[in-house]
Amino acid sequence: VTYLITGIGGFVGAHLSELLSRGPGTRVVGLVRSEKGGRAAAELPGVDSVVTSAMDSVVELRAILDSVQPDWIIHLAAQSSVGESWQRPATTFFNNSNIFLNLLEAMRQYEGSTPCRLLSVGSSEQYGNTLPRDSGYRETDPQVPNSPYAVARTAQEQLARVYGDGFGLNIVCTRSFNHIGPGQSDRFVVSALARRCVEAAEARRPEVTCGNLDVVRDFIDVRDVCRAYLHLMEHGGTGEVYNICSGTGTALRSLVCRFAEILDFEPTLKTDPGLVRPLDNPVVIGDPGKLINSGWKPCYQLDSTLHDVIEGWRLEALKS
Amino acid sequence: VTYLITGIGGFVGAHLSELLSRGPGTRVVGLVRSEKGGRAAAELPGVDSVVTSAMDSVVELRAILDSVQPDWIIHLAAQSSVGESWQRPATTFFNNSNIFLNLLEAMRQYEGSTPCRLLSVGSSEQYGNTLPRDSGYRETDPQVPNSPYAVARTAQEQLARVYGDGFGLNIVCTRSFNHIGPGQSDRFVVSALARRCVEAAEARRPEVTCGNLDVVRDFIDVRDVCRAYLHLMEHGGTGEVYNICSGTGTALRSLVCRFAEILDFEPTLKTDPGLVRPLDNPVVIGDPGKLINSGWKPCYQLDSTLHDVIEGWRLEALKS
Numbered sequence: 001v002t003y004l005i006t007g008i009g010g011f012v013g014a015h016l017s018e019l020l021s022r023g024p025g026t027r028v029v030g031l032v033r034s035e036k037g038g039r040a041a042a043e044l045p046g047v048d049s050v051v052t053s054a055m056d057s058v059v060e061l062r063a064i065l066d067s068v069q070p071d072w073i074i075h076l077a078a079q080s081s082v083g084e085s086w087q088r089p090a091t092t093f094f095n096n097s098n099i100f101l102n103l104l105e106a107m108r109q110y111e112g113s114t115p116c117r118l119l120s121v122g123s124s125e126q127y128g129n130t131l132p133r134d135s136g137y138r139e140t141d142p143q144v145p146n147s148p149y150a151v152a153r154t155a156q157e158q159l160a161r162v163y164g165d166g167f168g169l170n171i172v173c174t175r176s177f178n179h180i181g182p183g184q185s186d187r188f189v190v191s192a193l194a195r196r197c198v199e200a201a202e203a204r205r206p207e208v209t210c211g212n213l214d215v216v217r218d219f220i221d222v223r224d225v226c227r228a229y230l231h232l233m234e235h236g237g238t239g240e241v242y243n244i245c246s247g248t249g250t251a252l253r254s255l256v257c258r259f260a261e262i263l264d265f266e267p268t269l270k271t272d273p274g275l276v277r278p279l280d281n282p283v284v285i286g287d288p289g290k291l292i293n294s295g296w297k298p299c300y301q302l303d304s305t306l307h308d309v310i311e312g313w314r315l316e317a318l319k320s
Numbered sequence: 321v322t323y324l325i326t327g328i329g330g331f332v333g334a335h336l337s338e339l340l341s342r343g344p345g346t347r348v349v350g351l352v353r354s355e356k357g358g359r360a361a362a363e364l365p366g367v368d369s370v371v372t373s374a375m376d377s378v379v380e381l382r383a384i385l386d387s388v389q390p391d392w393i394i395h396l397a398a399q400s401s402v403g404e405s406w407q408r409p410a411t412t413f414f415n416n417s418n419i420f421l422n423l424l425e426a427m428r429q430y431e432g433s434t435p436c437r438l439l440s441v442g443s444s445e446q447y448g449n450t451l452p453r454d455s456g457y458r459e460t461d462p463q464v465p466n467s468p469y470a471v472a473r474t475a476q477e478q479l480a481r482v483y484g485d486g487f488g489l490n491i492v493c494t495r496s497f498n499h500i501g502p503g504q505s506d507r508f509v510v511s512a513l514a515r516r517c518v519e520a521a522e523a524r525r526p527e528v529t530c531g532n533l534d535v536v537r538d539f540i541d542v543r544d545v546c547r548a549y550l551h552l553m554e555h556g557g558t559g560e561v562y563n564i565c566s567g568t569g570t571a572l573r574s575l576v577c578r579f580a581e582i583l584d585f586e587p588t589l590k591t592d593p594g595l596v597r598p599l600d601n602p603v604v605i606g607d608p609g610k611l612i613n614s615g616w617k618p619c620y621q622l623d624s625t626l627h628d629v630i631e632g633w634r635l636e637a638l639k640s
Contacts, residue, residue: 150482
């Protein structure tokens with residue numbers, strides 16, 4: 001089978017290509033949107049070739065589909081930082097909703113030898129802030145997105161449904177919760193906190209800057225997310241939406257405490273108001289029941305993931 | 321007070337400027353996106369000046385706000401045909417969601433002498449197809465948009481909420497149902513059917529082409545819609561959403577029968593499969609209770625509107 005993976009140069013793309021490189025019989029074509037993505041993709045295992053496209057042209061995307069003839073498309077390309085979406089709403093909207101719509105249009109016009117299936121990666125942020133604390137969101141719950149990022153992801157999923165129902169495209173949707181793991185950019189909060197803890201511990205200065213540590217999120221190892229994506233390509237229902245999550249909520253503050261324990265160091269936490277967002281959801285926990293019923297189960301315990309995240313930043317610190 | 325009205329060159333813009341020209345003490349600046357819109361706007365009564373902007377640049381929109389210093393912004397600019405959205409989904413998405421987001425960003429950055437209020441025009445299509453026949457949608461009902469147009473409008477409203485809650489912008493939202501009246505483009509079904517009936521009656525050939533005439537919609541006179549918009553600028557609640565509708569469902573088939581009676585002619589209806597959409601909602605009726613409770617009531621009876629629509633196309637036929 002031939003995979004086309006958009007945004008392969010990013011955090012999830014690296015782990016996904018690693019996972020695919022371990023299985024036989026797959027051809028993996030990566031699509032990157034920028035030179036930077038191209039450089040990252042060139043170093044990945046298991047990637048047969050890489051094409052570059054800003055994804056702003058349906059004609060160009062259609063030509064890529066005609067040339068690659070993918071069986072499966074995994075669409076990872078996105079601006080996936082909620083925080084950044086408050087700084088750059090229009091760019092975030094374009095890099096989630098519009099490029100996805102271009103891909104849908106290209107798929108609609110594409111006449112490959114076999115029909116292809118698309119995995120549309122959405123977000124837990126689509127739920128907004130509608131459930132009582134400590135209960136897990138289900139796929140049937142209402143969506144009240146409350147950040148520019150969340151609105152863009154909600155539109156993406158709705159477009160997937162319209163193209164599935166209206167044009168017969170074969171699409172499986174996810175709502176992926178907060179994925180963490182080694183290699184994640186420090187634009188994302190857990191990776192940023194881990195990096196700051198490692199650097200503070202190395203420098204023997206206790207101060208660690210942070211935003212609102214009271215928010216509770218459902219953290220899941222990026223490698224379990226990748227296993228879920230490949231699982232859904234084979235076993236997901238057409239037109240269905242799946243939460244990808246652990247089912248357990250953890251406060252950011254607990255993660256920082258665990259980082260400190262691993263590093264054997266006592267941080268002094270200092271809140272930076274610039275890191276606090278205009279709106280935020282206090283608690284986002286998912287119910288992974290539908291995904292588990294489809295045959296997936298997680299492999300990674302949170303604590304081992306946290307060790308890997310710290311180890312990743314330790315290795316970075318050694319390099320510099 | 322100074323009004324900035326985007327998309328003033330369109331169907332609703334013409335009726336709105338007519339209504340505004342009858343009241344004293346208002347300055348009306350129109351914003352048009354194209355030369356064609358500019359030509360239409362130049363002929364309107366009550367419009368003090370017209371600026372042209374594709375609305376694809378936040379910087380340009382910000383400069384327009386700085387220059388115009390509007391108290392009230394009514395955002396009519398849109399690709400508002402559901403049928404066309406199936407032909408040109410990406411353009412429709414851009415011309416609804418993206419240009420609206422650009423306007424929000426410009427408003428966020430704008431520092432006028434007085435804070436301005438924005439009317440965000442949405443659509444009954446946002447509801448999708450979730451209610452039993454014959455009951456009217458309320459503003460609190462779930463939204464399951466099922467056309468590219470409807471997804472774009474839903475995203476627009478969600479962005480309005482995010483910018484209201486997150487950045488404190490003063491925005492009132494509508495979900496406007498099917499507005500009809502003289503001057504509407506025949507890209508819209510009621511106007512198209514009226515035109516075809518007038519032309520068939522004049523030519524004394526009975527055949528009238530149509531799509532699915534069984535769909536039921538909540539039709540409201542465009543002049544009542546304009547009155548509702550001005551009413552909500554003054555009396556609408558910040559962050560609130562209002563249905564703009566009659567509360568009554570009418571099948572397209574009944575409208576065609578009424579057109580035939582007015583024209584004293586017996587049409588033979590012929591279905592064109594090209595006019596049938598990939599997905600459509602059989603029944604869309606709204607509940608106008610919230611708008612009525614805020615102090616608005618309609619002035620136009622459906623039958624007088626239908627007479628005006630036919631009269632409009634008769635005048636056009638005389639011109640040619």
